[in-house]
Amino acid sequence: MERTVLDLWVGVFVAAGIAALLILALKVGNASATFNVGDTYRVSAEFDNIGGLKPRAPVKSAGVVVGRVDQIQFDNERFRARVMMNIDKRYQFPRDSSLSILTSGLLGEQYLGLEAGGDTENIKDGESFKLTQSAVVLEKLIGQFLFNKAAEGGDTKK
Amino acid sequence: MLDRLAAPLRRLGRQCINAVWRLGYASRFFLFVLMRSGTSFRRFQLVIKEIYFAGVLSLIIIIVSGLFVGMVLGLQGYETLQKYGSAEAVGTLVALSLTRELGPVVAALLFASRAGSAMTAEIGLMKATEQISAMEMMAVDPIARVVGPRFWGGLISMPLLAAMFSAVGVFGGYLIAVVLIGVDEGAFWSQMQNAVDYRDDILNGVIKSVVFGVAVTAIALFEGYDAPPTAEGVSRATTRTVVTSSLAILGLDFVLTALMFRGA
Numbered sequence: 001m002e003r004t005v006l007d008l009w010v011g012v013f014v015a016a017g018i019a020a021l022l023i024l025a026l027k028v029g030n031a032s033a034t035f036n037v038g039d040t041y042r043v044s045a046e047f048d049n050i051g052g053l054k055p056r057a058p059v060k061s062a063g064v065v066v067g068r069v070d071q072i073q074f075d076n077e078r079f080r081a082r083v084m085m086n087i088d089k090r091y092q093f094p095r096d097s098s099l100s101i102l103t104s105g106l107l108g109e110q111y112l113g114l115e116a117g118g119d120t121e122n123i124k125d126g127e128s129f130k131l132t133q134s135a136v137v138l139e140k141l142i143g144q145f146l147f148n149k150a151a152e153g154g155d156t157k158k
Numbered sequence: 159m160l161d162r163l164a165a166p167l168r169r170l171g172r173q174c175i176n177a178v179w180r181l182g183y184a185s186r187f188f189l190f191v192l193m194r195s196g197t198s199f200r201r202f203q204l205v206i207k208e209i210y211f212a213g214v215l216s217l218i219i220i221i222v223s224g225l226f227v228g229m230v231l232g233l234q235g236y237e238t239l240q241k242y243g244s245a246e247a248v249g250t251l252v253a254l255s256l257t258r259e260l261g262p263v264v265a266a267l268l269f270a271s272r273a274g275s276a277m278t279a280e281i282g283l284m285k286a287t288e289q290i291s292a293m294e295m296m297a298v299d300p301i302a303r304v305v306g307p308r309f310w311g312g313l314i315s316m317p318l319l320a321a322m323f324s325a326v327g328v329f330g331g332y333l334i335a336v337v338l339i340g341v342d343e344g345a346f347w348s349q350m351q352n353a354v355d356y357r358d359d360i361l362n363g364v365i366k367s368v369v370f371g372v373a374v375t376a377i378a379l380f381e382g383y384d385a386p387p388t389a390e391g392v393s394r395a396t397t398r399t400v401v402t403s404s405l406a407i408l409g410l411d412f413v414l415t416a417l418m419f420r421g422a
Contacts, residue, residue, distance in 0.1 A: 003203070010206050013214045017318025020325035021364070027347070028253045028328055029356035056355075 040067065040086035041125040045099045050081045051135025053101055053110045059085050061114040066091040069112060085112065094119035098131035110135065184380045190301050191309050191379065197302040198310045204303075208311025212273040212375075216319060219268055224323040227260055228252055228330025235331075236339055245335075246345035250353040252331030257354060257363045258419070261324030263411050266370035269316055270403040274378035277308055278399040281382030282392035305383065309375050316371025317364050324363065362418045369414060370407050377403045 050072060059067040067087035075082045087093075096117035103110050123129065198205050235251040281304065284290050293300045328350075335341040354360065378399045385395035 006207060006210050009214045010209045013209065013217065013315075014318060016217075017213075017321055020318070020321040021360075023325045024257060024321060024328075024360050024363075025356045028257065028325075028350055029354040029360050 039089040041089055042070065042084060042086055043123055043125070043127055043129060044082055044084045045129040045132050046075065046078070046080045046082055047099075047101065047132050047134050048080055049134040049137060050083060051101055051110055051137060053083065053112070053135065057109065057111050059087060059112040059114055061091070061093070061116065066114065083112070092122040093117075095121050095123045095127070095129075096131065097123065097129060098133065099129050100133035101135035103136075180384075183384070184376075187301075187380050187383060188376050191305050191376075194299060194302040195306045195310060197299075198306040201307075204307035205310045205314070208307045209315050211276070212269075212308070212312045213315030213319060216269060216272045216315070217322070219272055220265055220319045220323050221326050223264065223268060224261075224326035225330040227264060227323075228256065228327030228332075229334045231255060231260075231327070232331035232334035232339075236335055236341070245339075245341050246349050248331065248335045248341060249346035249350035252335070253328050253350045253354050254359060256324040256327040256331075257359045259411070259415070261327065262320045262363050262366040262370055263407060265320040265323040266316065266367065266374060266407045267404055269312075269319060269371075270374045270378070270407065271400050273312060273315070274374045274399050274403050275396050277312070277375070277378040278382035278385070278396045279392060281305070281308075281379060282385035282387075282395050285383070285385060286387040286389070286392060288387075305379050308379055312375030312378075313368070313371045316374070317367040320363065320367035320370075358418075362414075365418075366411065366414050369410055373406045373410060374403045377406060 053069065053072065055069050055072060057069045058065045059069065067085050069083060069085045071084040073082045073084075074080075093114060094117040096119040098115045098117065100113045100115070101110055102113040117131070231252045232248060235248040236245055239245050239247050239251065281290075284304065290300045290304070293303060332346065336343045336346055381395040381399045381402070385391045
């Protein structure tokens with residue numbers, strides 16, 4: 001085979017391979033969402049129970065992704081979970097905003113819901129949200145429900 | 159009496175020694191290939207020729223099988239997921255199974271039978287027709303001239319082929335799920351992008367395909383170089399290449415998966 005034709009085919013092959021990798025990274029994967037990590041600020045919050053929240057879970061406000069969970073630690077002094085998150089610099093929130101752990105769909109993944117408060121001052125890098133609501137633990141919910149039912153049953157017997 | 163008792167033990171011992179000797183020989187061969195690959199980069203045209211034979215000529219089988227694997231995943235995934243009312247997750251299913259496992263593994267299996275067997279047969283036949291000895295007579299190092307470029311050509315081709323396999327497979331899943339069945343297109347892509355991480359899934363898939371590329375080409379070249387210089391020897395070596403490299407791919411895949419995705 002002639003050398004120029006060979007070079008052409010190999011060039012096409014390598015270019016197609018790199019294009020496939022780029023498609024995988026940008027169209028299939030979330031590389032485009034992860035690249036702009038430079039302009040975020042870091043805040044934290046404490047929860048009694050984080051349920052199934054995982055690092056990289058989205059932080060959503062009004063359903064829009066505004067940041068991502070970065071780290072989850074256990075505070076051994078207060079026995080609570082400390083969740084660090086990176087929030088996009090474009091979005092600023094009042095200091096008294098509240099965070100709750102929610103589930104997308106019936107069986108979906110858990111995410112942090114951010115409800116804006118009414119404070120005039122915005123939260124800054126390194127600070128923490130004070131108002132938090134823990135994840136709903138299904139077993140506790142069922143236990144409470146059964147307890148209430150039992151209590152009701154006791155009342156009617158009287 | 160004692161001799162008859164000792165015979166099976168002696169046979170076992172000989173087999174073990176042979177296996178270890180062969181492993182050592184293969185490792186030394188591999189080391190020689192790496193040490194003498196300077197020539198491959200100084201005369202890169204040789205590598206380009208091998209990329210053409212191992213990579214470009216494997217394109218059709220890779221693309222066609224990728225398309226069909228993606229389409230089957232789309233169909234089967236949809237059948238099961240729609241029972242739970244989450245047919246949109248079919249995009250996630252197709253993309254994750256392709257980038258993590260099927261892309262590198264199936265592409266490597268196809269590569270082993272398409273390109274690996276050809277490498278073994280070629281080198282085995284060169285040895286049988288005494289071309290390798292002729293090179294040595296002319297003071298041309300056959301490992302640097304024949305084996306090295308094939309090794310690097312296969313190593314460069316393999317990740318590219320696996321990436322194309324995955325990309326075409328995702329497109330096949332898209333064709334079935336969105337175009338044919340009518341799953342919502344936006345949900346298909348957005349759920350996929352939410353679930354697939356470019357570092358955890360795509361980069362790990364690329365690492366896997368590089369490892370498989372090394373394993374397949376090293377096995378194929380060693381079997382060819384080690385083949386007895388007869389017609390029967392070459393045919394046996396070719397068979398052994400396909401069997402050994404397929405087993406190596408599947409075994410390595412388990413080890414790599416266990417290392418990469420352990421309970422993450």
